[in-house]
Amino acid sequence: MKEKVAVIGGGPAGIIAAGFASSRNKEVKLFEKNNKLGKKLFITGKGRCNITNNADVETFLDNVTTNKDFLYSALYSYTNRDILALLNKCGLKTKVERGGRIFPVSDKSSDIIKAFEKFLIEKNVDIILNKEVNKVSHRDGFFTLTFKDSSSENFDKVIIATGGKSYPITGSTGDGYKFAKDLGHSTIALKPGLVPCETKEKWVRDLQGLTLKNISISAYIGNKKTYENFGEMLFTHFGLTGPIILTMSNIINKHVSAKEEIILYIDLKPALSFEKLDNRILKDxxxxxxxxxxxxxxxxxxxxxxxxxxxxxxxxESQYINQITKEERIRLIENIKKLKLNFLKFRPIEEAIITSGGISTLEINPSTMESKLVKGLFFAGEVIDVDSLTGGYNLQNAYSTGYLAGINC
Incomplete structure (x- = not known):
């Protein structure tokens, strides 16, 4: 008689886990509370979905910001080449763009979902949509899933792949943390990861919609530089967003509870030194x-x-250029090279791309994704306390941890 495995969550981690568990001759049921799989994938990358990155494994590890060592085995066991081979085999054509980011050739995230559905069907996974799990309990070596409709079902093993708490409209409402807690696991405090930030300055509202390219930004906590990056950002009605701001959030969100103020400095002309900028302004x-x-x-x-x-x-601003003093010109250069903004706070976790925090990695076997506390219980994806920077790295974390959970359950 086949072992029965329940996978809770139809996102990338749950899909990979379910497919590989079924390939090991298990009877697998994949429960998704939405009316379709991969709802969050549909909106990632502005509807295009940055599937993974073209980098080597060491670069993937370098982009992990939380619990890098925990992901070592997963990222080496199931790489970007593996997920691309799987998707290509299921009919998806891909392309590499700036920064090694990999997208579907069609620029449609829906095509990725179609490929994943084909994978699950080929592996004989029982896909059950519109079925919300309310509780997971464990007794006498069996797991009981109780559903919102009050029905229940027993399983030999369970894989929790419910995602984090960001983008709740996609179904990521933190269910997995409750399930884990009920089963004796602890959760590291949840924080928004890859999220815009608010500033104290009100003048940012006047710049709403303005995109700045090829600029650099630095973040200081106290007198210590905590972050510096070069790239693109965008002003909003509340503060800042864009690639380098989202990356910054995942670095300094570990410090937002600190008493020290966080100061941001934007260099609008990083390619020019103070002296070269002065010469440029004099010419203008x-x-x-x-x-x-x-x-x-x-x-x-x-x-x-x-x-x-x-x-x-x-x-x-009405002053004539021929009346500008040297002191005024120096102040102008200082603000162009070091535009100061006082960090206020990050936007809510509901607006974050990913969730930072989650099920403690100390309670999970990094080689199998099995719980160290409850035999037969596995975790995969964003529900675990691991996160990375933007560029397809977080989705790869989901595939890789899902793979280990699937082949070991």
Whole structure:
């Protein structure tokens, strides 16, 4: 008689876990409370879904920000090459873009879901949609799943792959943490990971929608530089977002409860030293000598940003360039090279791309994803206290941990 395995959660971790568990001659039921699989995948990468990255395994590990050592075995056991081979075999064509990010050629996340569904069907997984698990209990070597409709079913083994608590509209409402707690596991405090931040400055509202490319940002906690990166960011009505801001959030969110203030500095012209920027501005001043200063910086800065920089530099925007003093010019350069923003807080976890925190890795075997506390209980994906930076790295964590759970259950 086949062992019965329940996989809770139809995201990438649950799909991979279910498929590989079934390939080991198990009777596998995949429970998803939504009306379709991979609902969160549909919205990732602006609907395109950054499947994984083209990097080597060591680079994947370098991009892990929480519990890197725990993921070592998983990432080496099931690599980006493995997931791409699986998806390609199921009919998905992929392409590599900037930063090694891998997307479907069609730019449609729905095509990834179709490939995963084909994989599950080929592996004879019983896919049960619109079925919400309310409770998981363990007694006499069996697991009992109690559902929202009050029905229940017994299983030999259970894989919890319910995701985190970000994007609750996709079904990631933290169910797995409750199941784990009821079974004796502990959870590391949940925080938003890869999330925009709010600033104390109100002038950011005037810049809403402005994207800055090829800039650098630094974050200081106390007097210590905690983060520095180069790339693209976007102003919002509440603060900042964009690739380098999301990455920053996953680095400094470990410090947001600290008493020290967090100060952000944006270098709008990182390719130019203070002296070279001064020379550049002098040339522009010479070119627009008889114009007002607000019209003399249009070759250097985005139009929306000019009045803000002038205000922070204590320069009247109607002042003529030929009246600008050296001291005023220096203040202008200082604000271009070191635009200061006072960090207020991160946006709520519901707006985060991933959840930082989760089931303690100390209670999970990193080689199998099996619980060290309850035999036959496994975890996979974002529900575990592991997270990485943007670029397809977090989804690979899901595939890799799902694989280990599947082949070991």
């Amino acid at each position: 001043f010479d070119k627009y000598n008889n114009k007002q200063i607000k019209n003399g910086l249009k070759d250097l800065l985005p139009q929306k940003l000019i009045p803000i920089i002038l205000r922070l530099s204590n320069i009247n």
